[in-house]
Every structure is written in C-alpha cells, then in structure tokens.
Amino acid sequence: MSLEKPYLIFTNTLQKEFRNKMLLFILAFTVAVILGANVVINLLNDKVVTDFGMKDMAIGDKAMIGFYWFINLWSVGLAVLLGSNCTKSDFENHVIPQLLSFPIRRIEYLLARIFGTWFMVMGYYLFSIVLAMVSFSLTSGTLVKGGAFFGAVLINSFAILPIIILAVLFSFFTPKLVTFIGVGMLYLLMSISAGNLHPLPFSEMLNDLSFMKIVALGLYFFLPHSSILDRFSSATLFDTPFEVNILFEVGHYALTMALLILIATWVFRRRDL
C-alpha cells in the first residue's frame, strides 16, 4: 500500500487546521491563561504567603498539577472540536466527492484526516505543556524529569486519539454543535464509569447489575479508557501512585480502537456522497 496519497491528505489536514481561526483563538487564550495564572500564583506565593507568613497556603507544585489537569481537559475539548470538523468541513466545502474521486480508499482518507487532526491536537498539547512547564519551572524552581515528561505526553497522546475518532463518527450524523456536546457528554460518562469501575476487581464489576451499571459496563468495556490514560499520564509526570494493569489496558485499548476504527470506516463506507 502506497502512503503517498494518504500523506497528501494528512498534510492537507494540517494546512486546513492551521487556518482554523477557532484554533488560533484557543491557542492565544491558553497562552494568556497559563502566563496569567503563573503571575497570580507567584503573587500569592511571593507576596501574600511571604509577607503574611501563611506558609500553609503556598500552592507551588500543586499549581503545576492543576495546570496539567487543565491542559489535558482543554486538549480533550480541542480533540472534540477539531474531530467534529475533521471530515465535516470537507462536506461543507463540497470537496469530499473530489477527494474521493482520486485513487484513494475511503479508509485511507479517513485515517489520514484523523491522524492529521491528532497531530494538530498533540502539537497544541505539547506547546501548552512546555509553556506551562517552562514558566512554572522558572518561577517555582521545580523541574520535571525529561523521561517522565515524554512518558506522560506519549500516554496522553493515546488518550486523545479515540476522542477524535468518536467526534468524527458523531459528525457523520449530527451538526458540529451537537457533536461537540454529544462527545463531551460521552467523555464525561466514560470518565465516570471508568472512575467507578477501574478500582473494582472483575468479579465485583458484575455484582448488583442495574440499568445504569450495565450502561457503565458497556462504556467501560467497549470504548477506550481515555480518562484512565489521562490519569495515568498525570501520575507518570508527577510520580504519584496510580494502579493500572498495563497488559489489560494495552490489550483493551488495541481492541476497542480497532472496533472504533472499524465502525467509523463501515459507516463512512456505506455513505453515498
């Protein structure tokens, strides 16, 4: 299989998103929030805490954890936003029949768009996190280990990908706003179900089955564990304890991602353009 044509669609995705005004606004907003918050935290630490002697109120390192959480959440939002626009804009610009009249398979087109979007979100994520790390390191003197940093980014990149695919899948059926809200809600439900079910041993998961628990189990078993990966990434970065069965999570991720891609391709393949 030649990757030349999918690569062209991939680079076209980057060109498309570089011109996305919403993305530029979000980037500017993120920079402003990170730098602004850093200034406020410094002010609190240096002036209020030092001047008034309230050492217990020092937020130092905790601020970085808070910001990592904020950046991760923001990246999820961005993944949903760009994912919902990923193929939708091709329909809106009436270019989809032209793109698919080229000798390219639908799955190649779809994956090229998805990975292009993923690349953009990860670029944004990396930029935000590096900016946050540098600014916090400079002011608080706290340094994050390089290995932990790259490990956390790598883990989080796996968490972002299924969210984009879910947004693409939703966008086949719904307008952008409905997709944004729908996938946002789904992510929330996925996080709640994973948060409740992840600590339980398998034997206990199937106890006291109610309708809501069956829904939670469905989400937990049939969709990738993005929120668990997100928490694992945070634990890796800040060296905090988080119990995770790596073998189970890798296997589960591979299977559920394959299922998700299969469904997205099947839906897209059946669509008349």
Place this chain on the structure above:
Amino acid sequence: MTAIQATGVSKSYGATQALSDFSISVEPSKIVALLGPNGAGKTTFVKSLLDLVSPDSGEILINGINSTSSASREGVAYLPEKFSFFPYYTVEMVVAFYGKMHGLRGSELNQRVGEALEKLKIPELRKKKINTLSKGQLQRTGIANTLMCQGNLMIFDEPFSGLDAIGIRELKLLFKDLREQGKTVLLNSHILSEMEQVCDEFILLNKGKIIAKGNLKTELEGKSLEDFFYDKVENSQ
C-alpha cells in the same frame, strides 16, 4: 478493452429508482454524451463510476477494474457539477494538489501545472485564491485539474457551466484534442446544442432507464439533438 463496462446497475434512494438495470459499454477514444432530463439518473451513474455511490446491484468496470477498487480511479479524471475547493488554496496549489494525487512529482509536476494553466488560458490566475475567482475562472481551474490526470478516462459533469461563448468553444476543442490523444471523454450536460457538436456517442436516460443510445450522427436521422431528445423523453413517459 472497454473504457467503461456497466452491467445491470440499479440504485434506489428510498422509493425513487435512480438507476434501473443500467448496462452500457463505452469504447476508448470516444466522446460520449450522457443525456437526460433532471432526475434521470445521470449523476447517480457518474457517482457510481467513481464509487461515491454504492449501487444496490450490478457491476461497473473501468478499464477492466471493478469500480469499487480505488485502483480503478488511477486513470480517471473527474470534474464535478459544482467545482469547489478549500478557499485558502491558490489556483496553482489546487492544480498541483490534483497532480500530486495523480502521482506527479518534482519538475514534471511543475511543468504539467504550467501547461494546464496555459491550456485553460489562466496562467495569470496562478497566485489567486480560489474564493476570489469568478464562476468561469473557477470552472477553468476545475478543468485544468482534470488535465493533471495521466489516465484515459475523463468525466466532466456540466463542463460548460459558467463559461462564456469563447470558453465553451475552447472547451469543445479541448475535448476533441483529448480524444485525439486516445482518451475517453464522458460528458454530462444539459446544453444539447454543444453536445451535438462535440460528441461521438450518446446515452439517453429517463427515470433511471436507458431509452436510447448509439452513434450520434446515425441515430439522429437528420433531426437536431434537441428534437430527438424531446421526442424520446416524451415517448418514454
């Protein structure tokens, strides 16, 4: 080898039968007109050829390759009914993108882009963005894109749309030129007078069925294409 071989192609949208047991064979190096009133099934057939629409039954072969395989589109150029592209692309970027998607690279790509723009008489538009073009300029850009394909099947959906008299004349000459190069040109247009002048063969559709087909000169029997079209469509109602 036939350029297009369609056998028993049927497609319906709900209760509407867009194509019904549609079978044709198009020989290479011909200019073929796909004719019919609105809703006859012409666009559905063109989209089925490109695998943009999945027929309910039947099979379409392009140069012997099943149209459901992306390889069948290696040698196919397509101008859609309403050509558009991402608004921030310049004319040159669009044409180059089409060239790259058809496997052209480096100096050959640059040369072919220049030739296509010259052929469509739009080299001065090279750096202009798509969203600043007039309807006619946009159509010329779309046609320039099709010239980037090195294959032998060119599909034009409403190619005369937006073109002035000079543009239409130049386009007819281009079609004849393409035929001379051994390419098969499939035209879907409502402008019968222009189609009559340029096409060798025709396929007349109504309500998803072929109601006439053959060589344009021999089948018309002295009638104008407009009269022939009107008679056939009226009689098939």
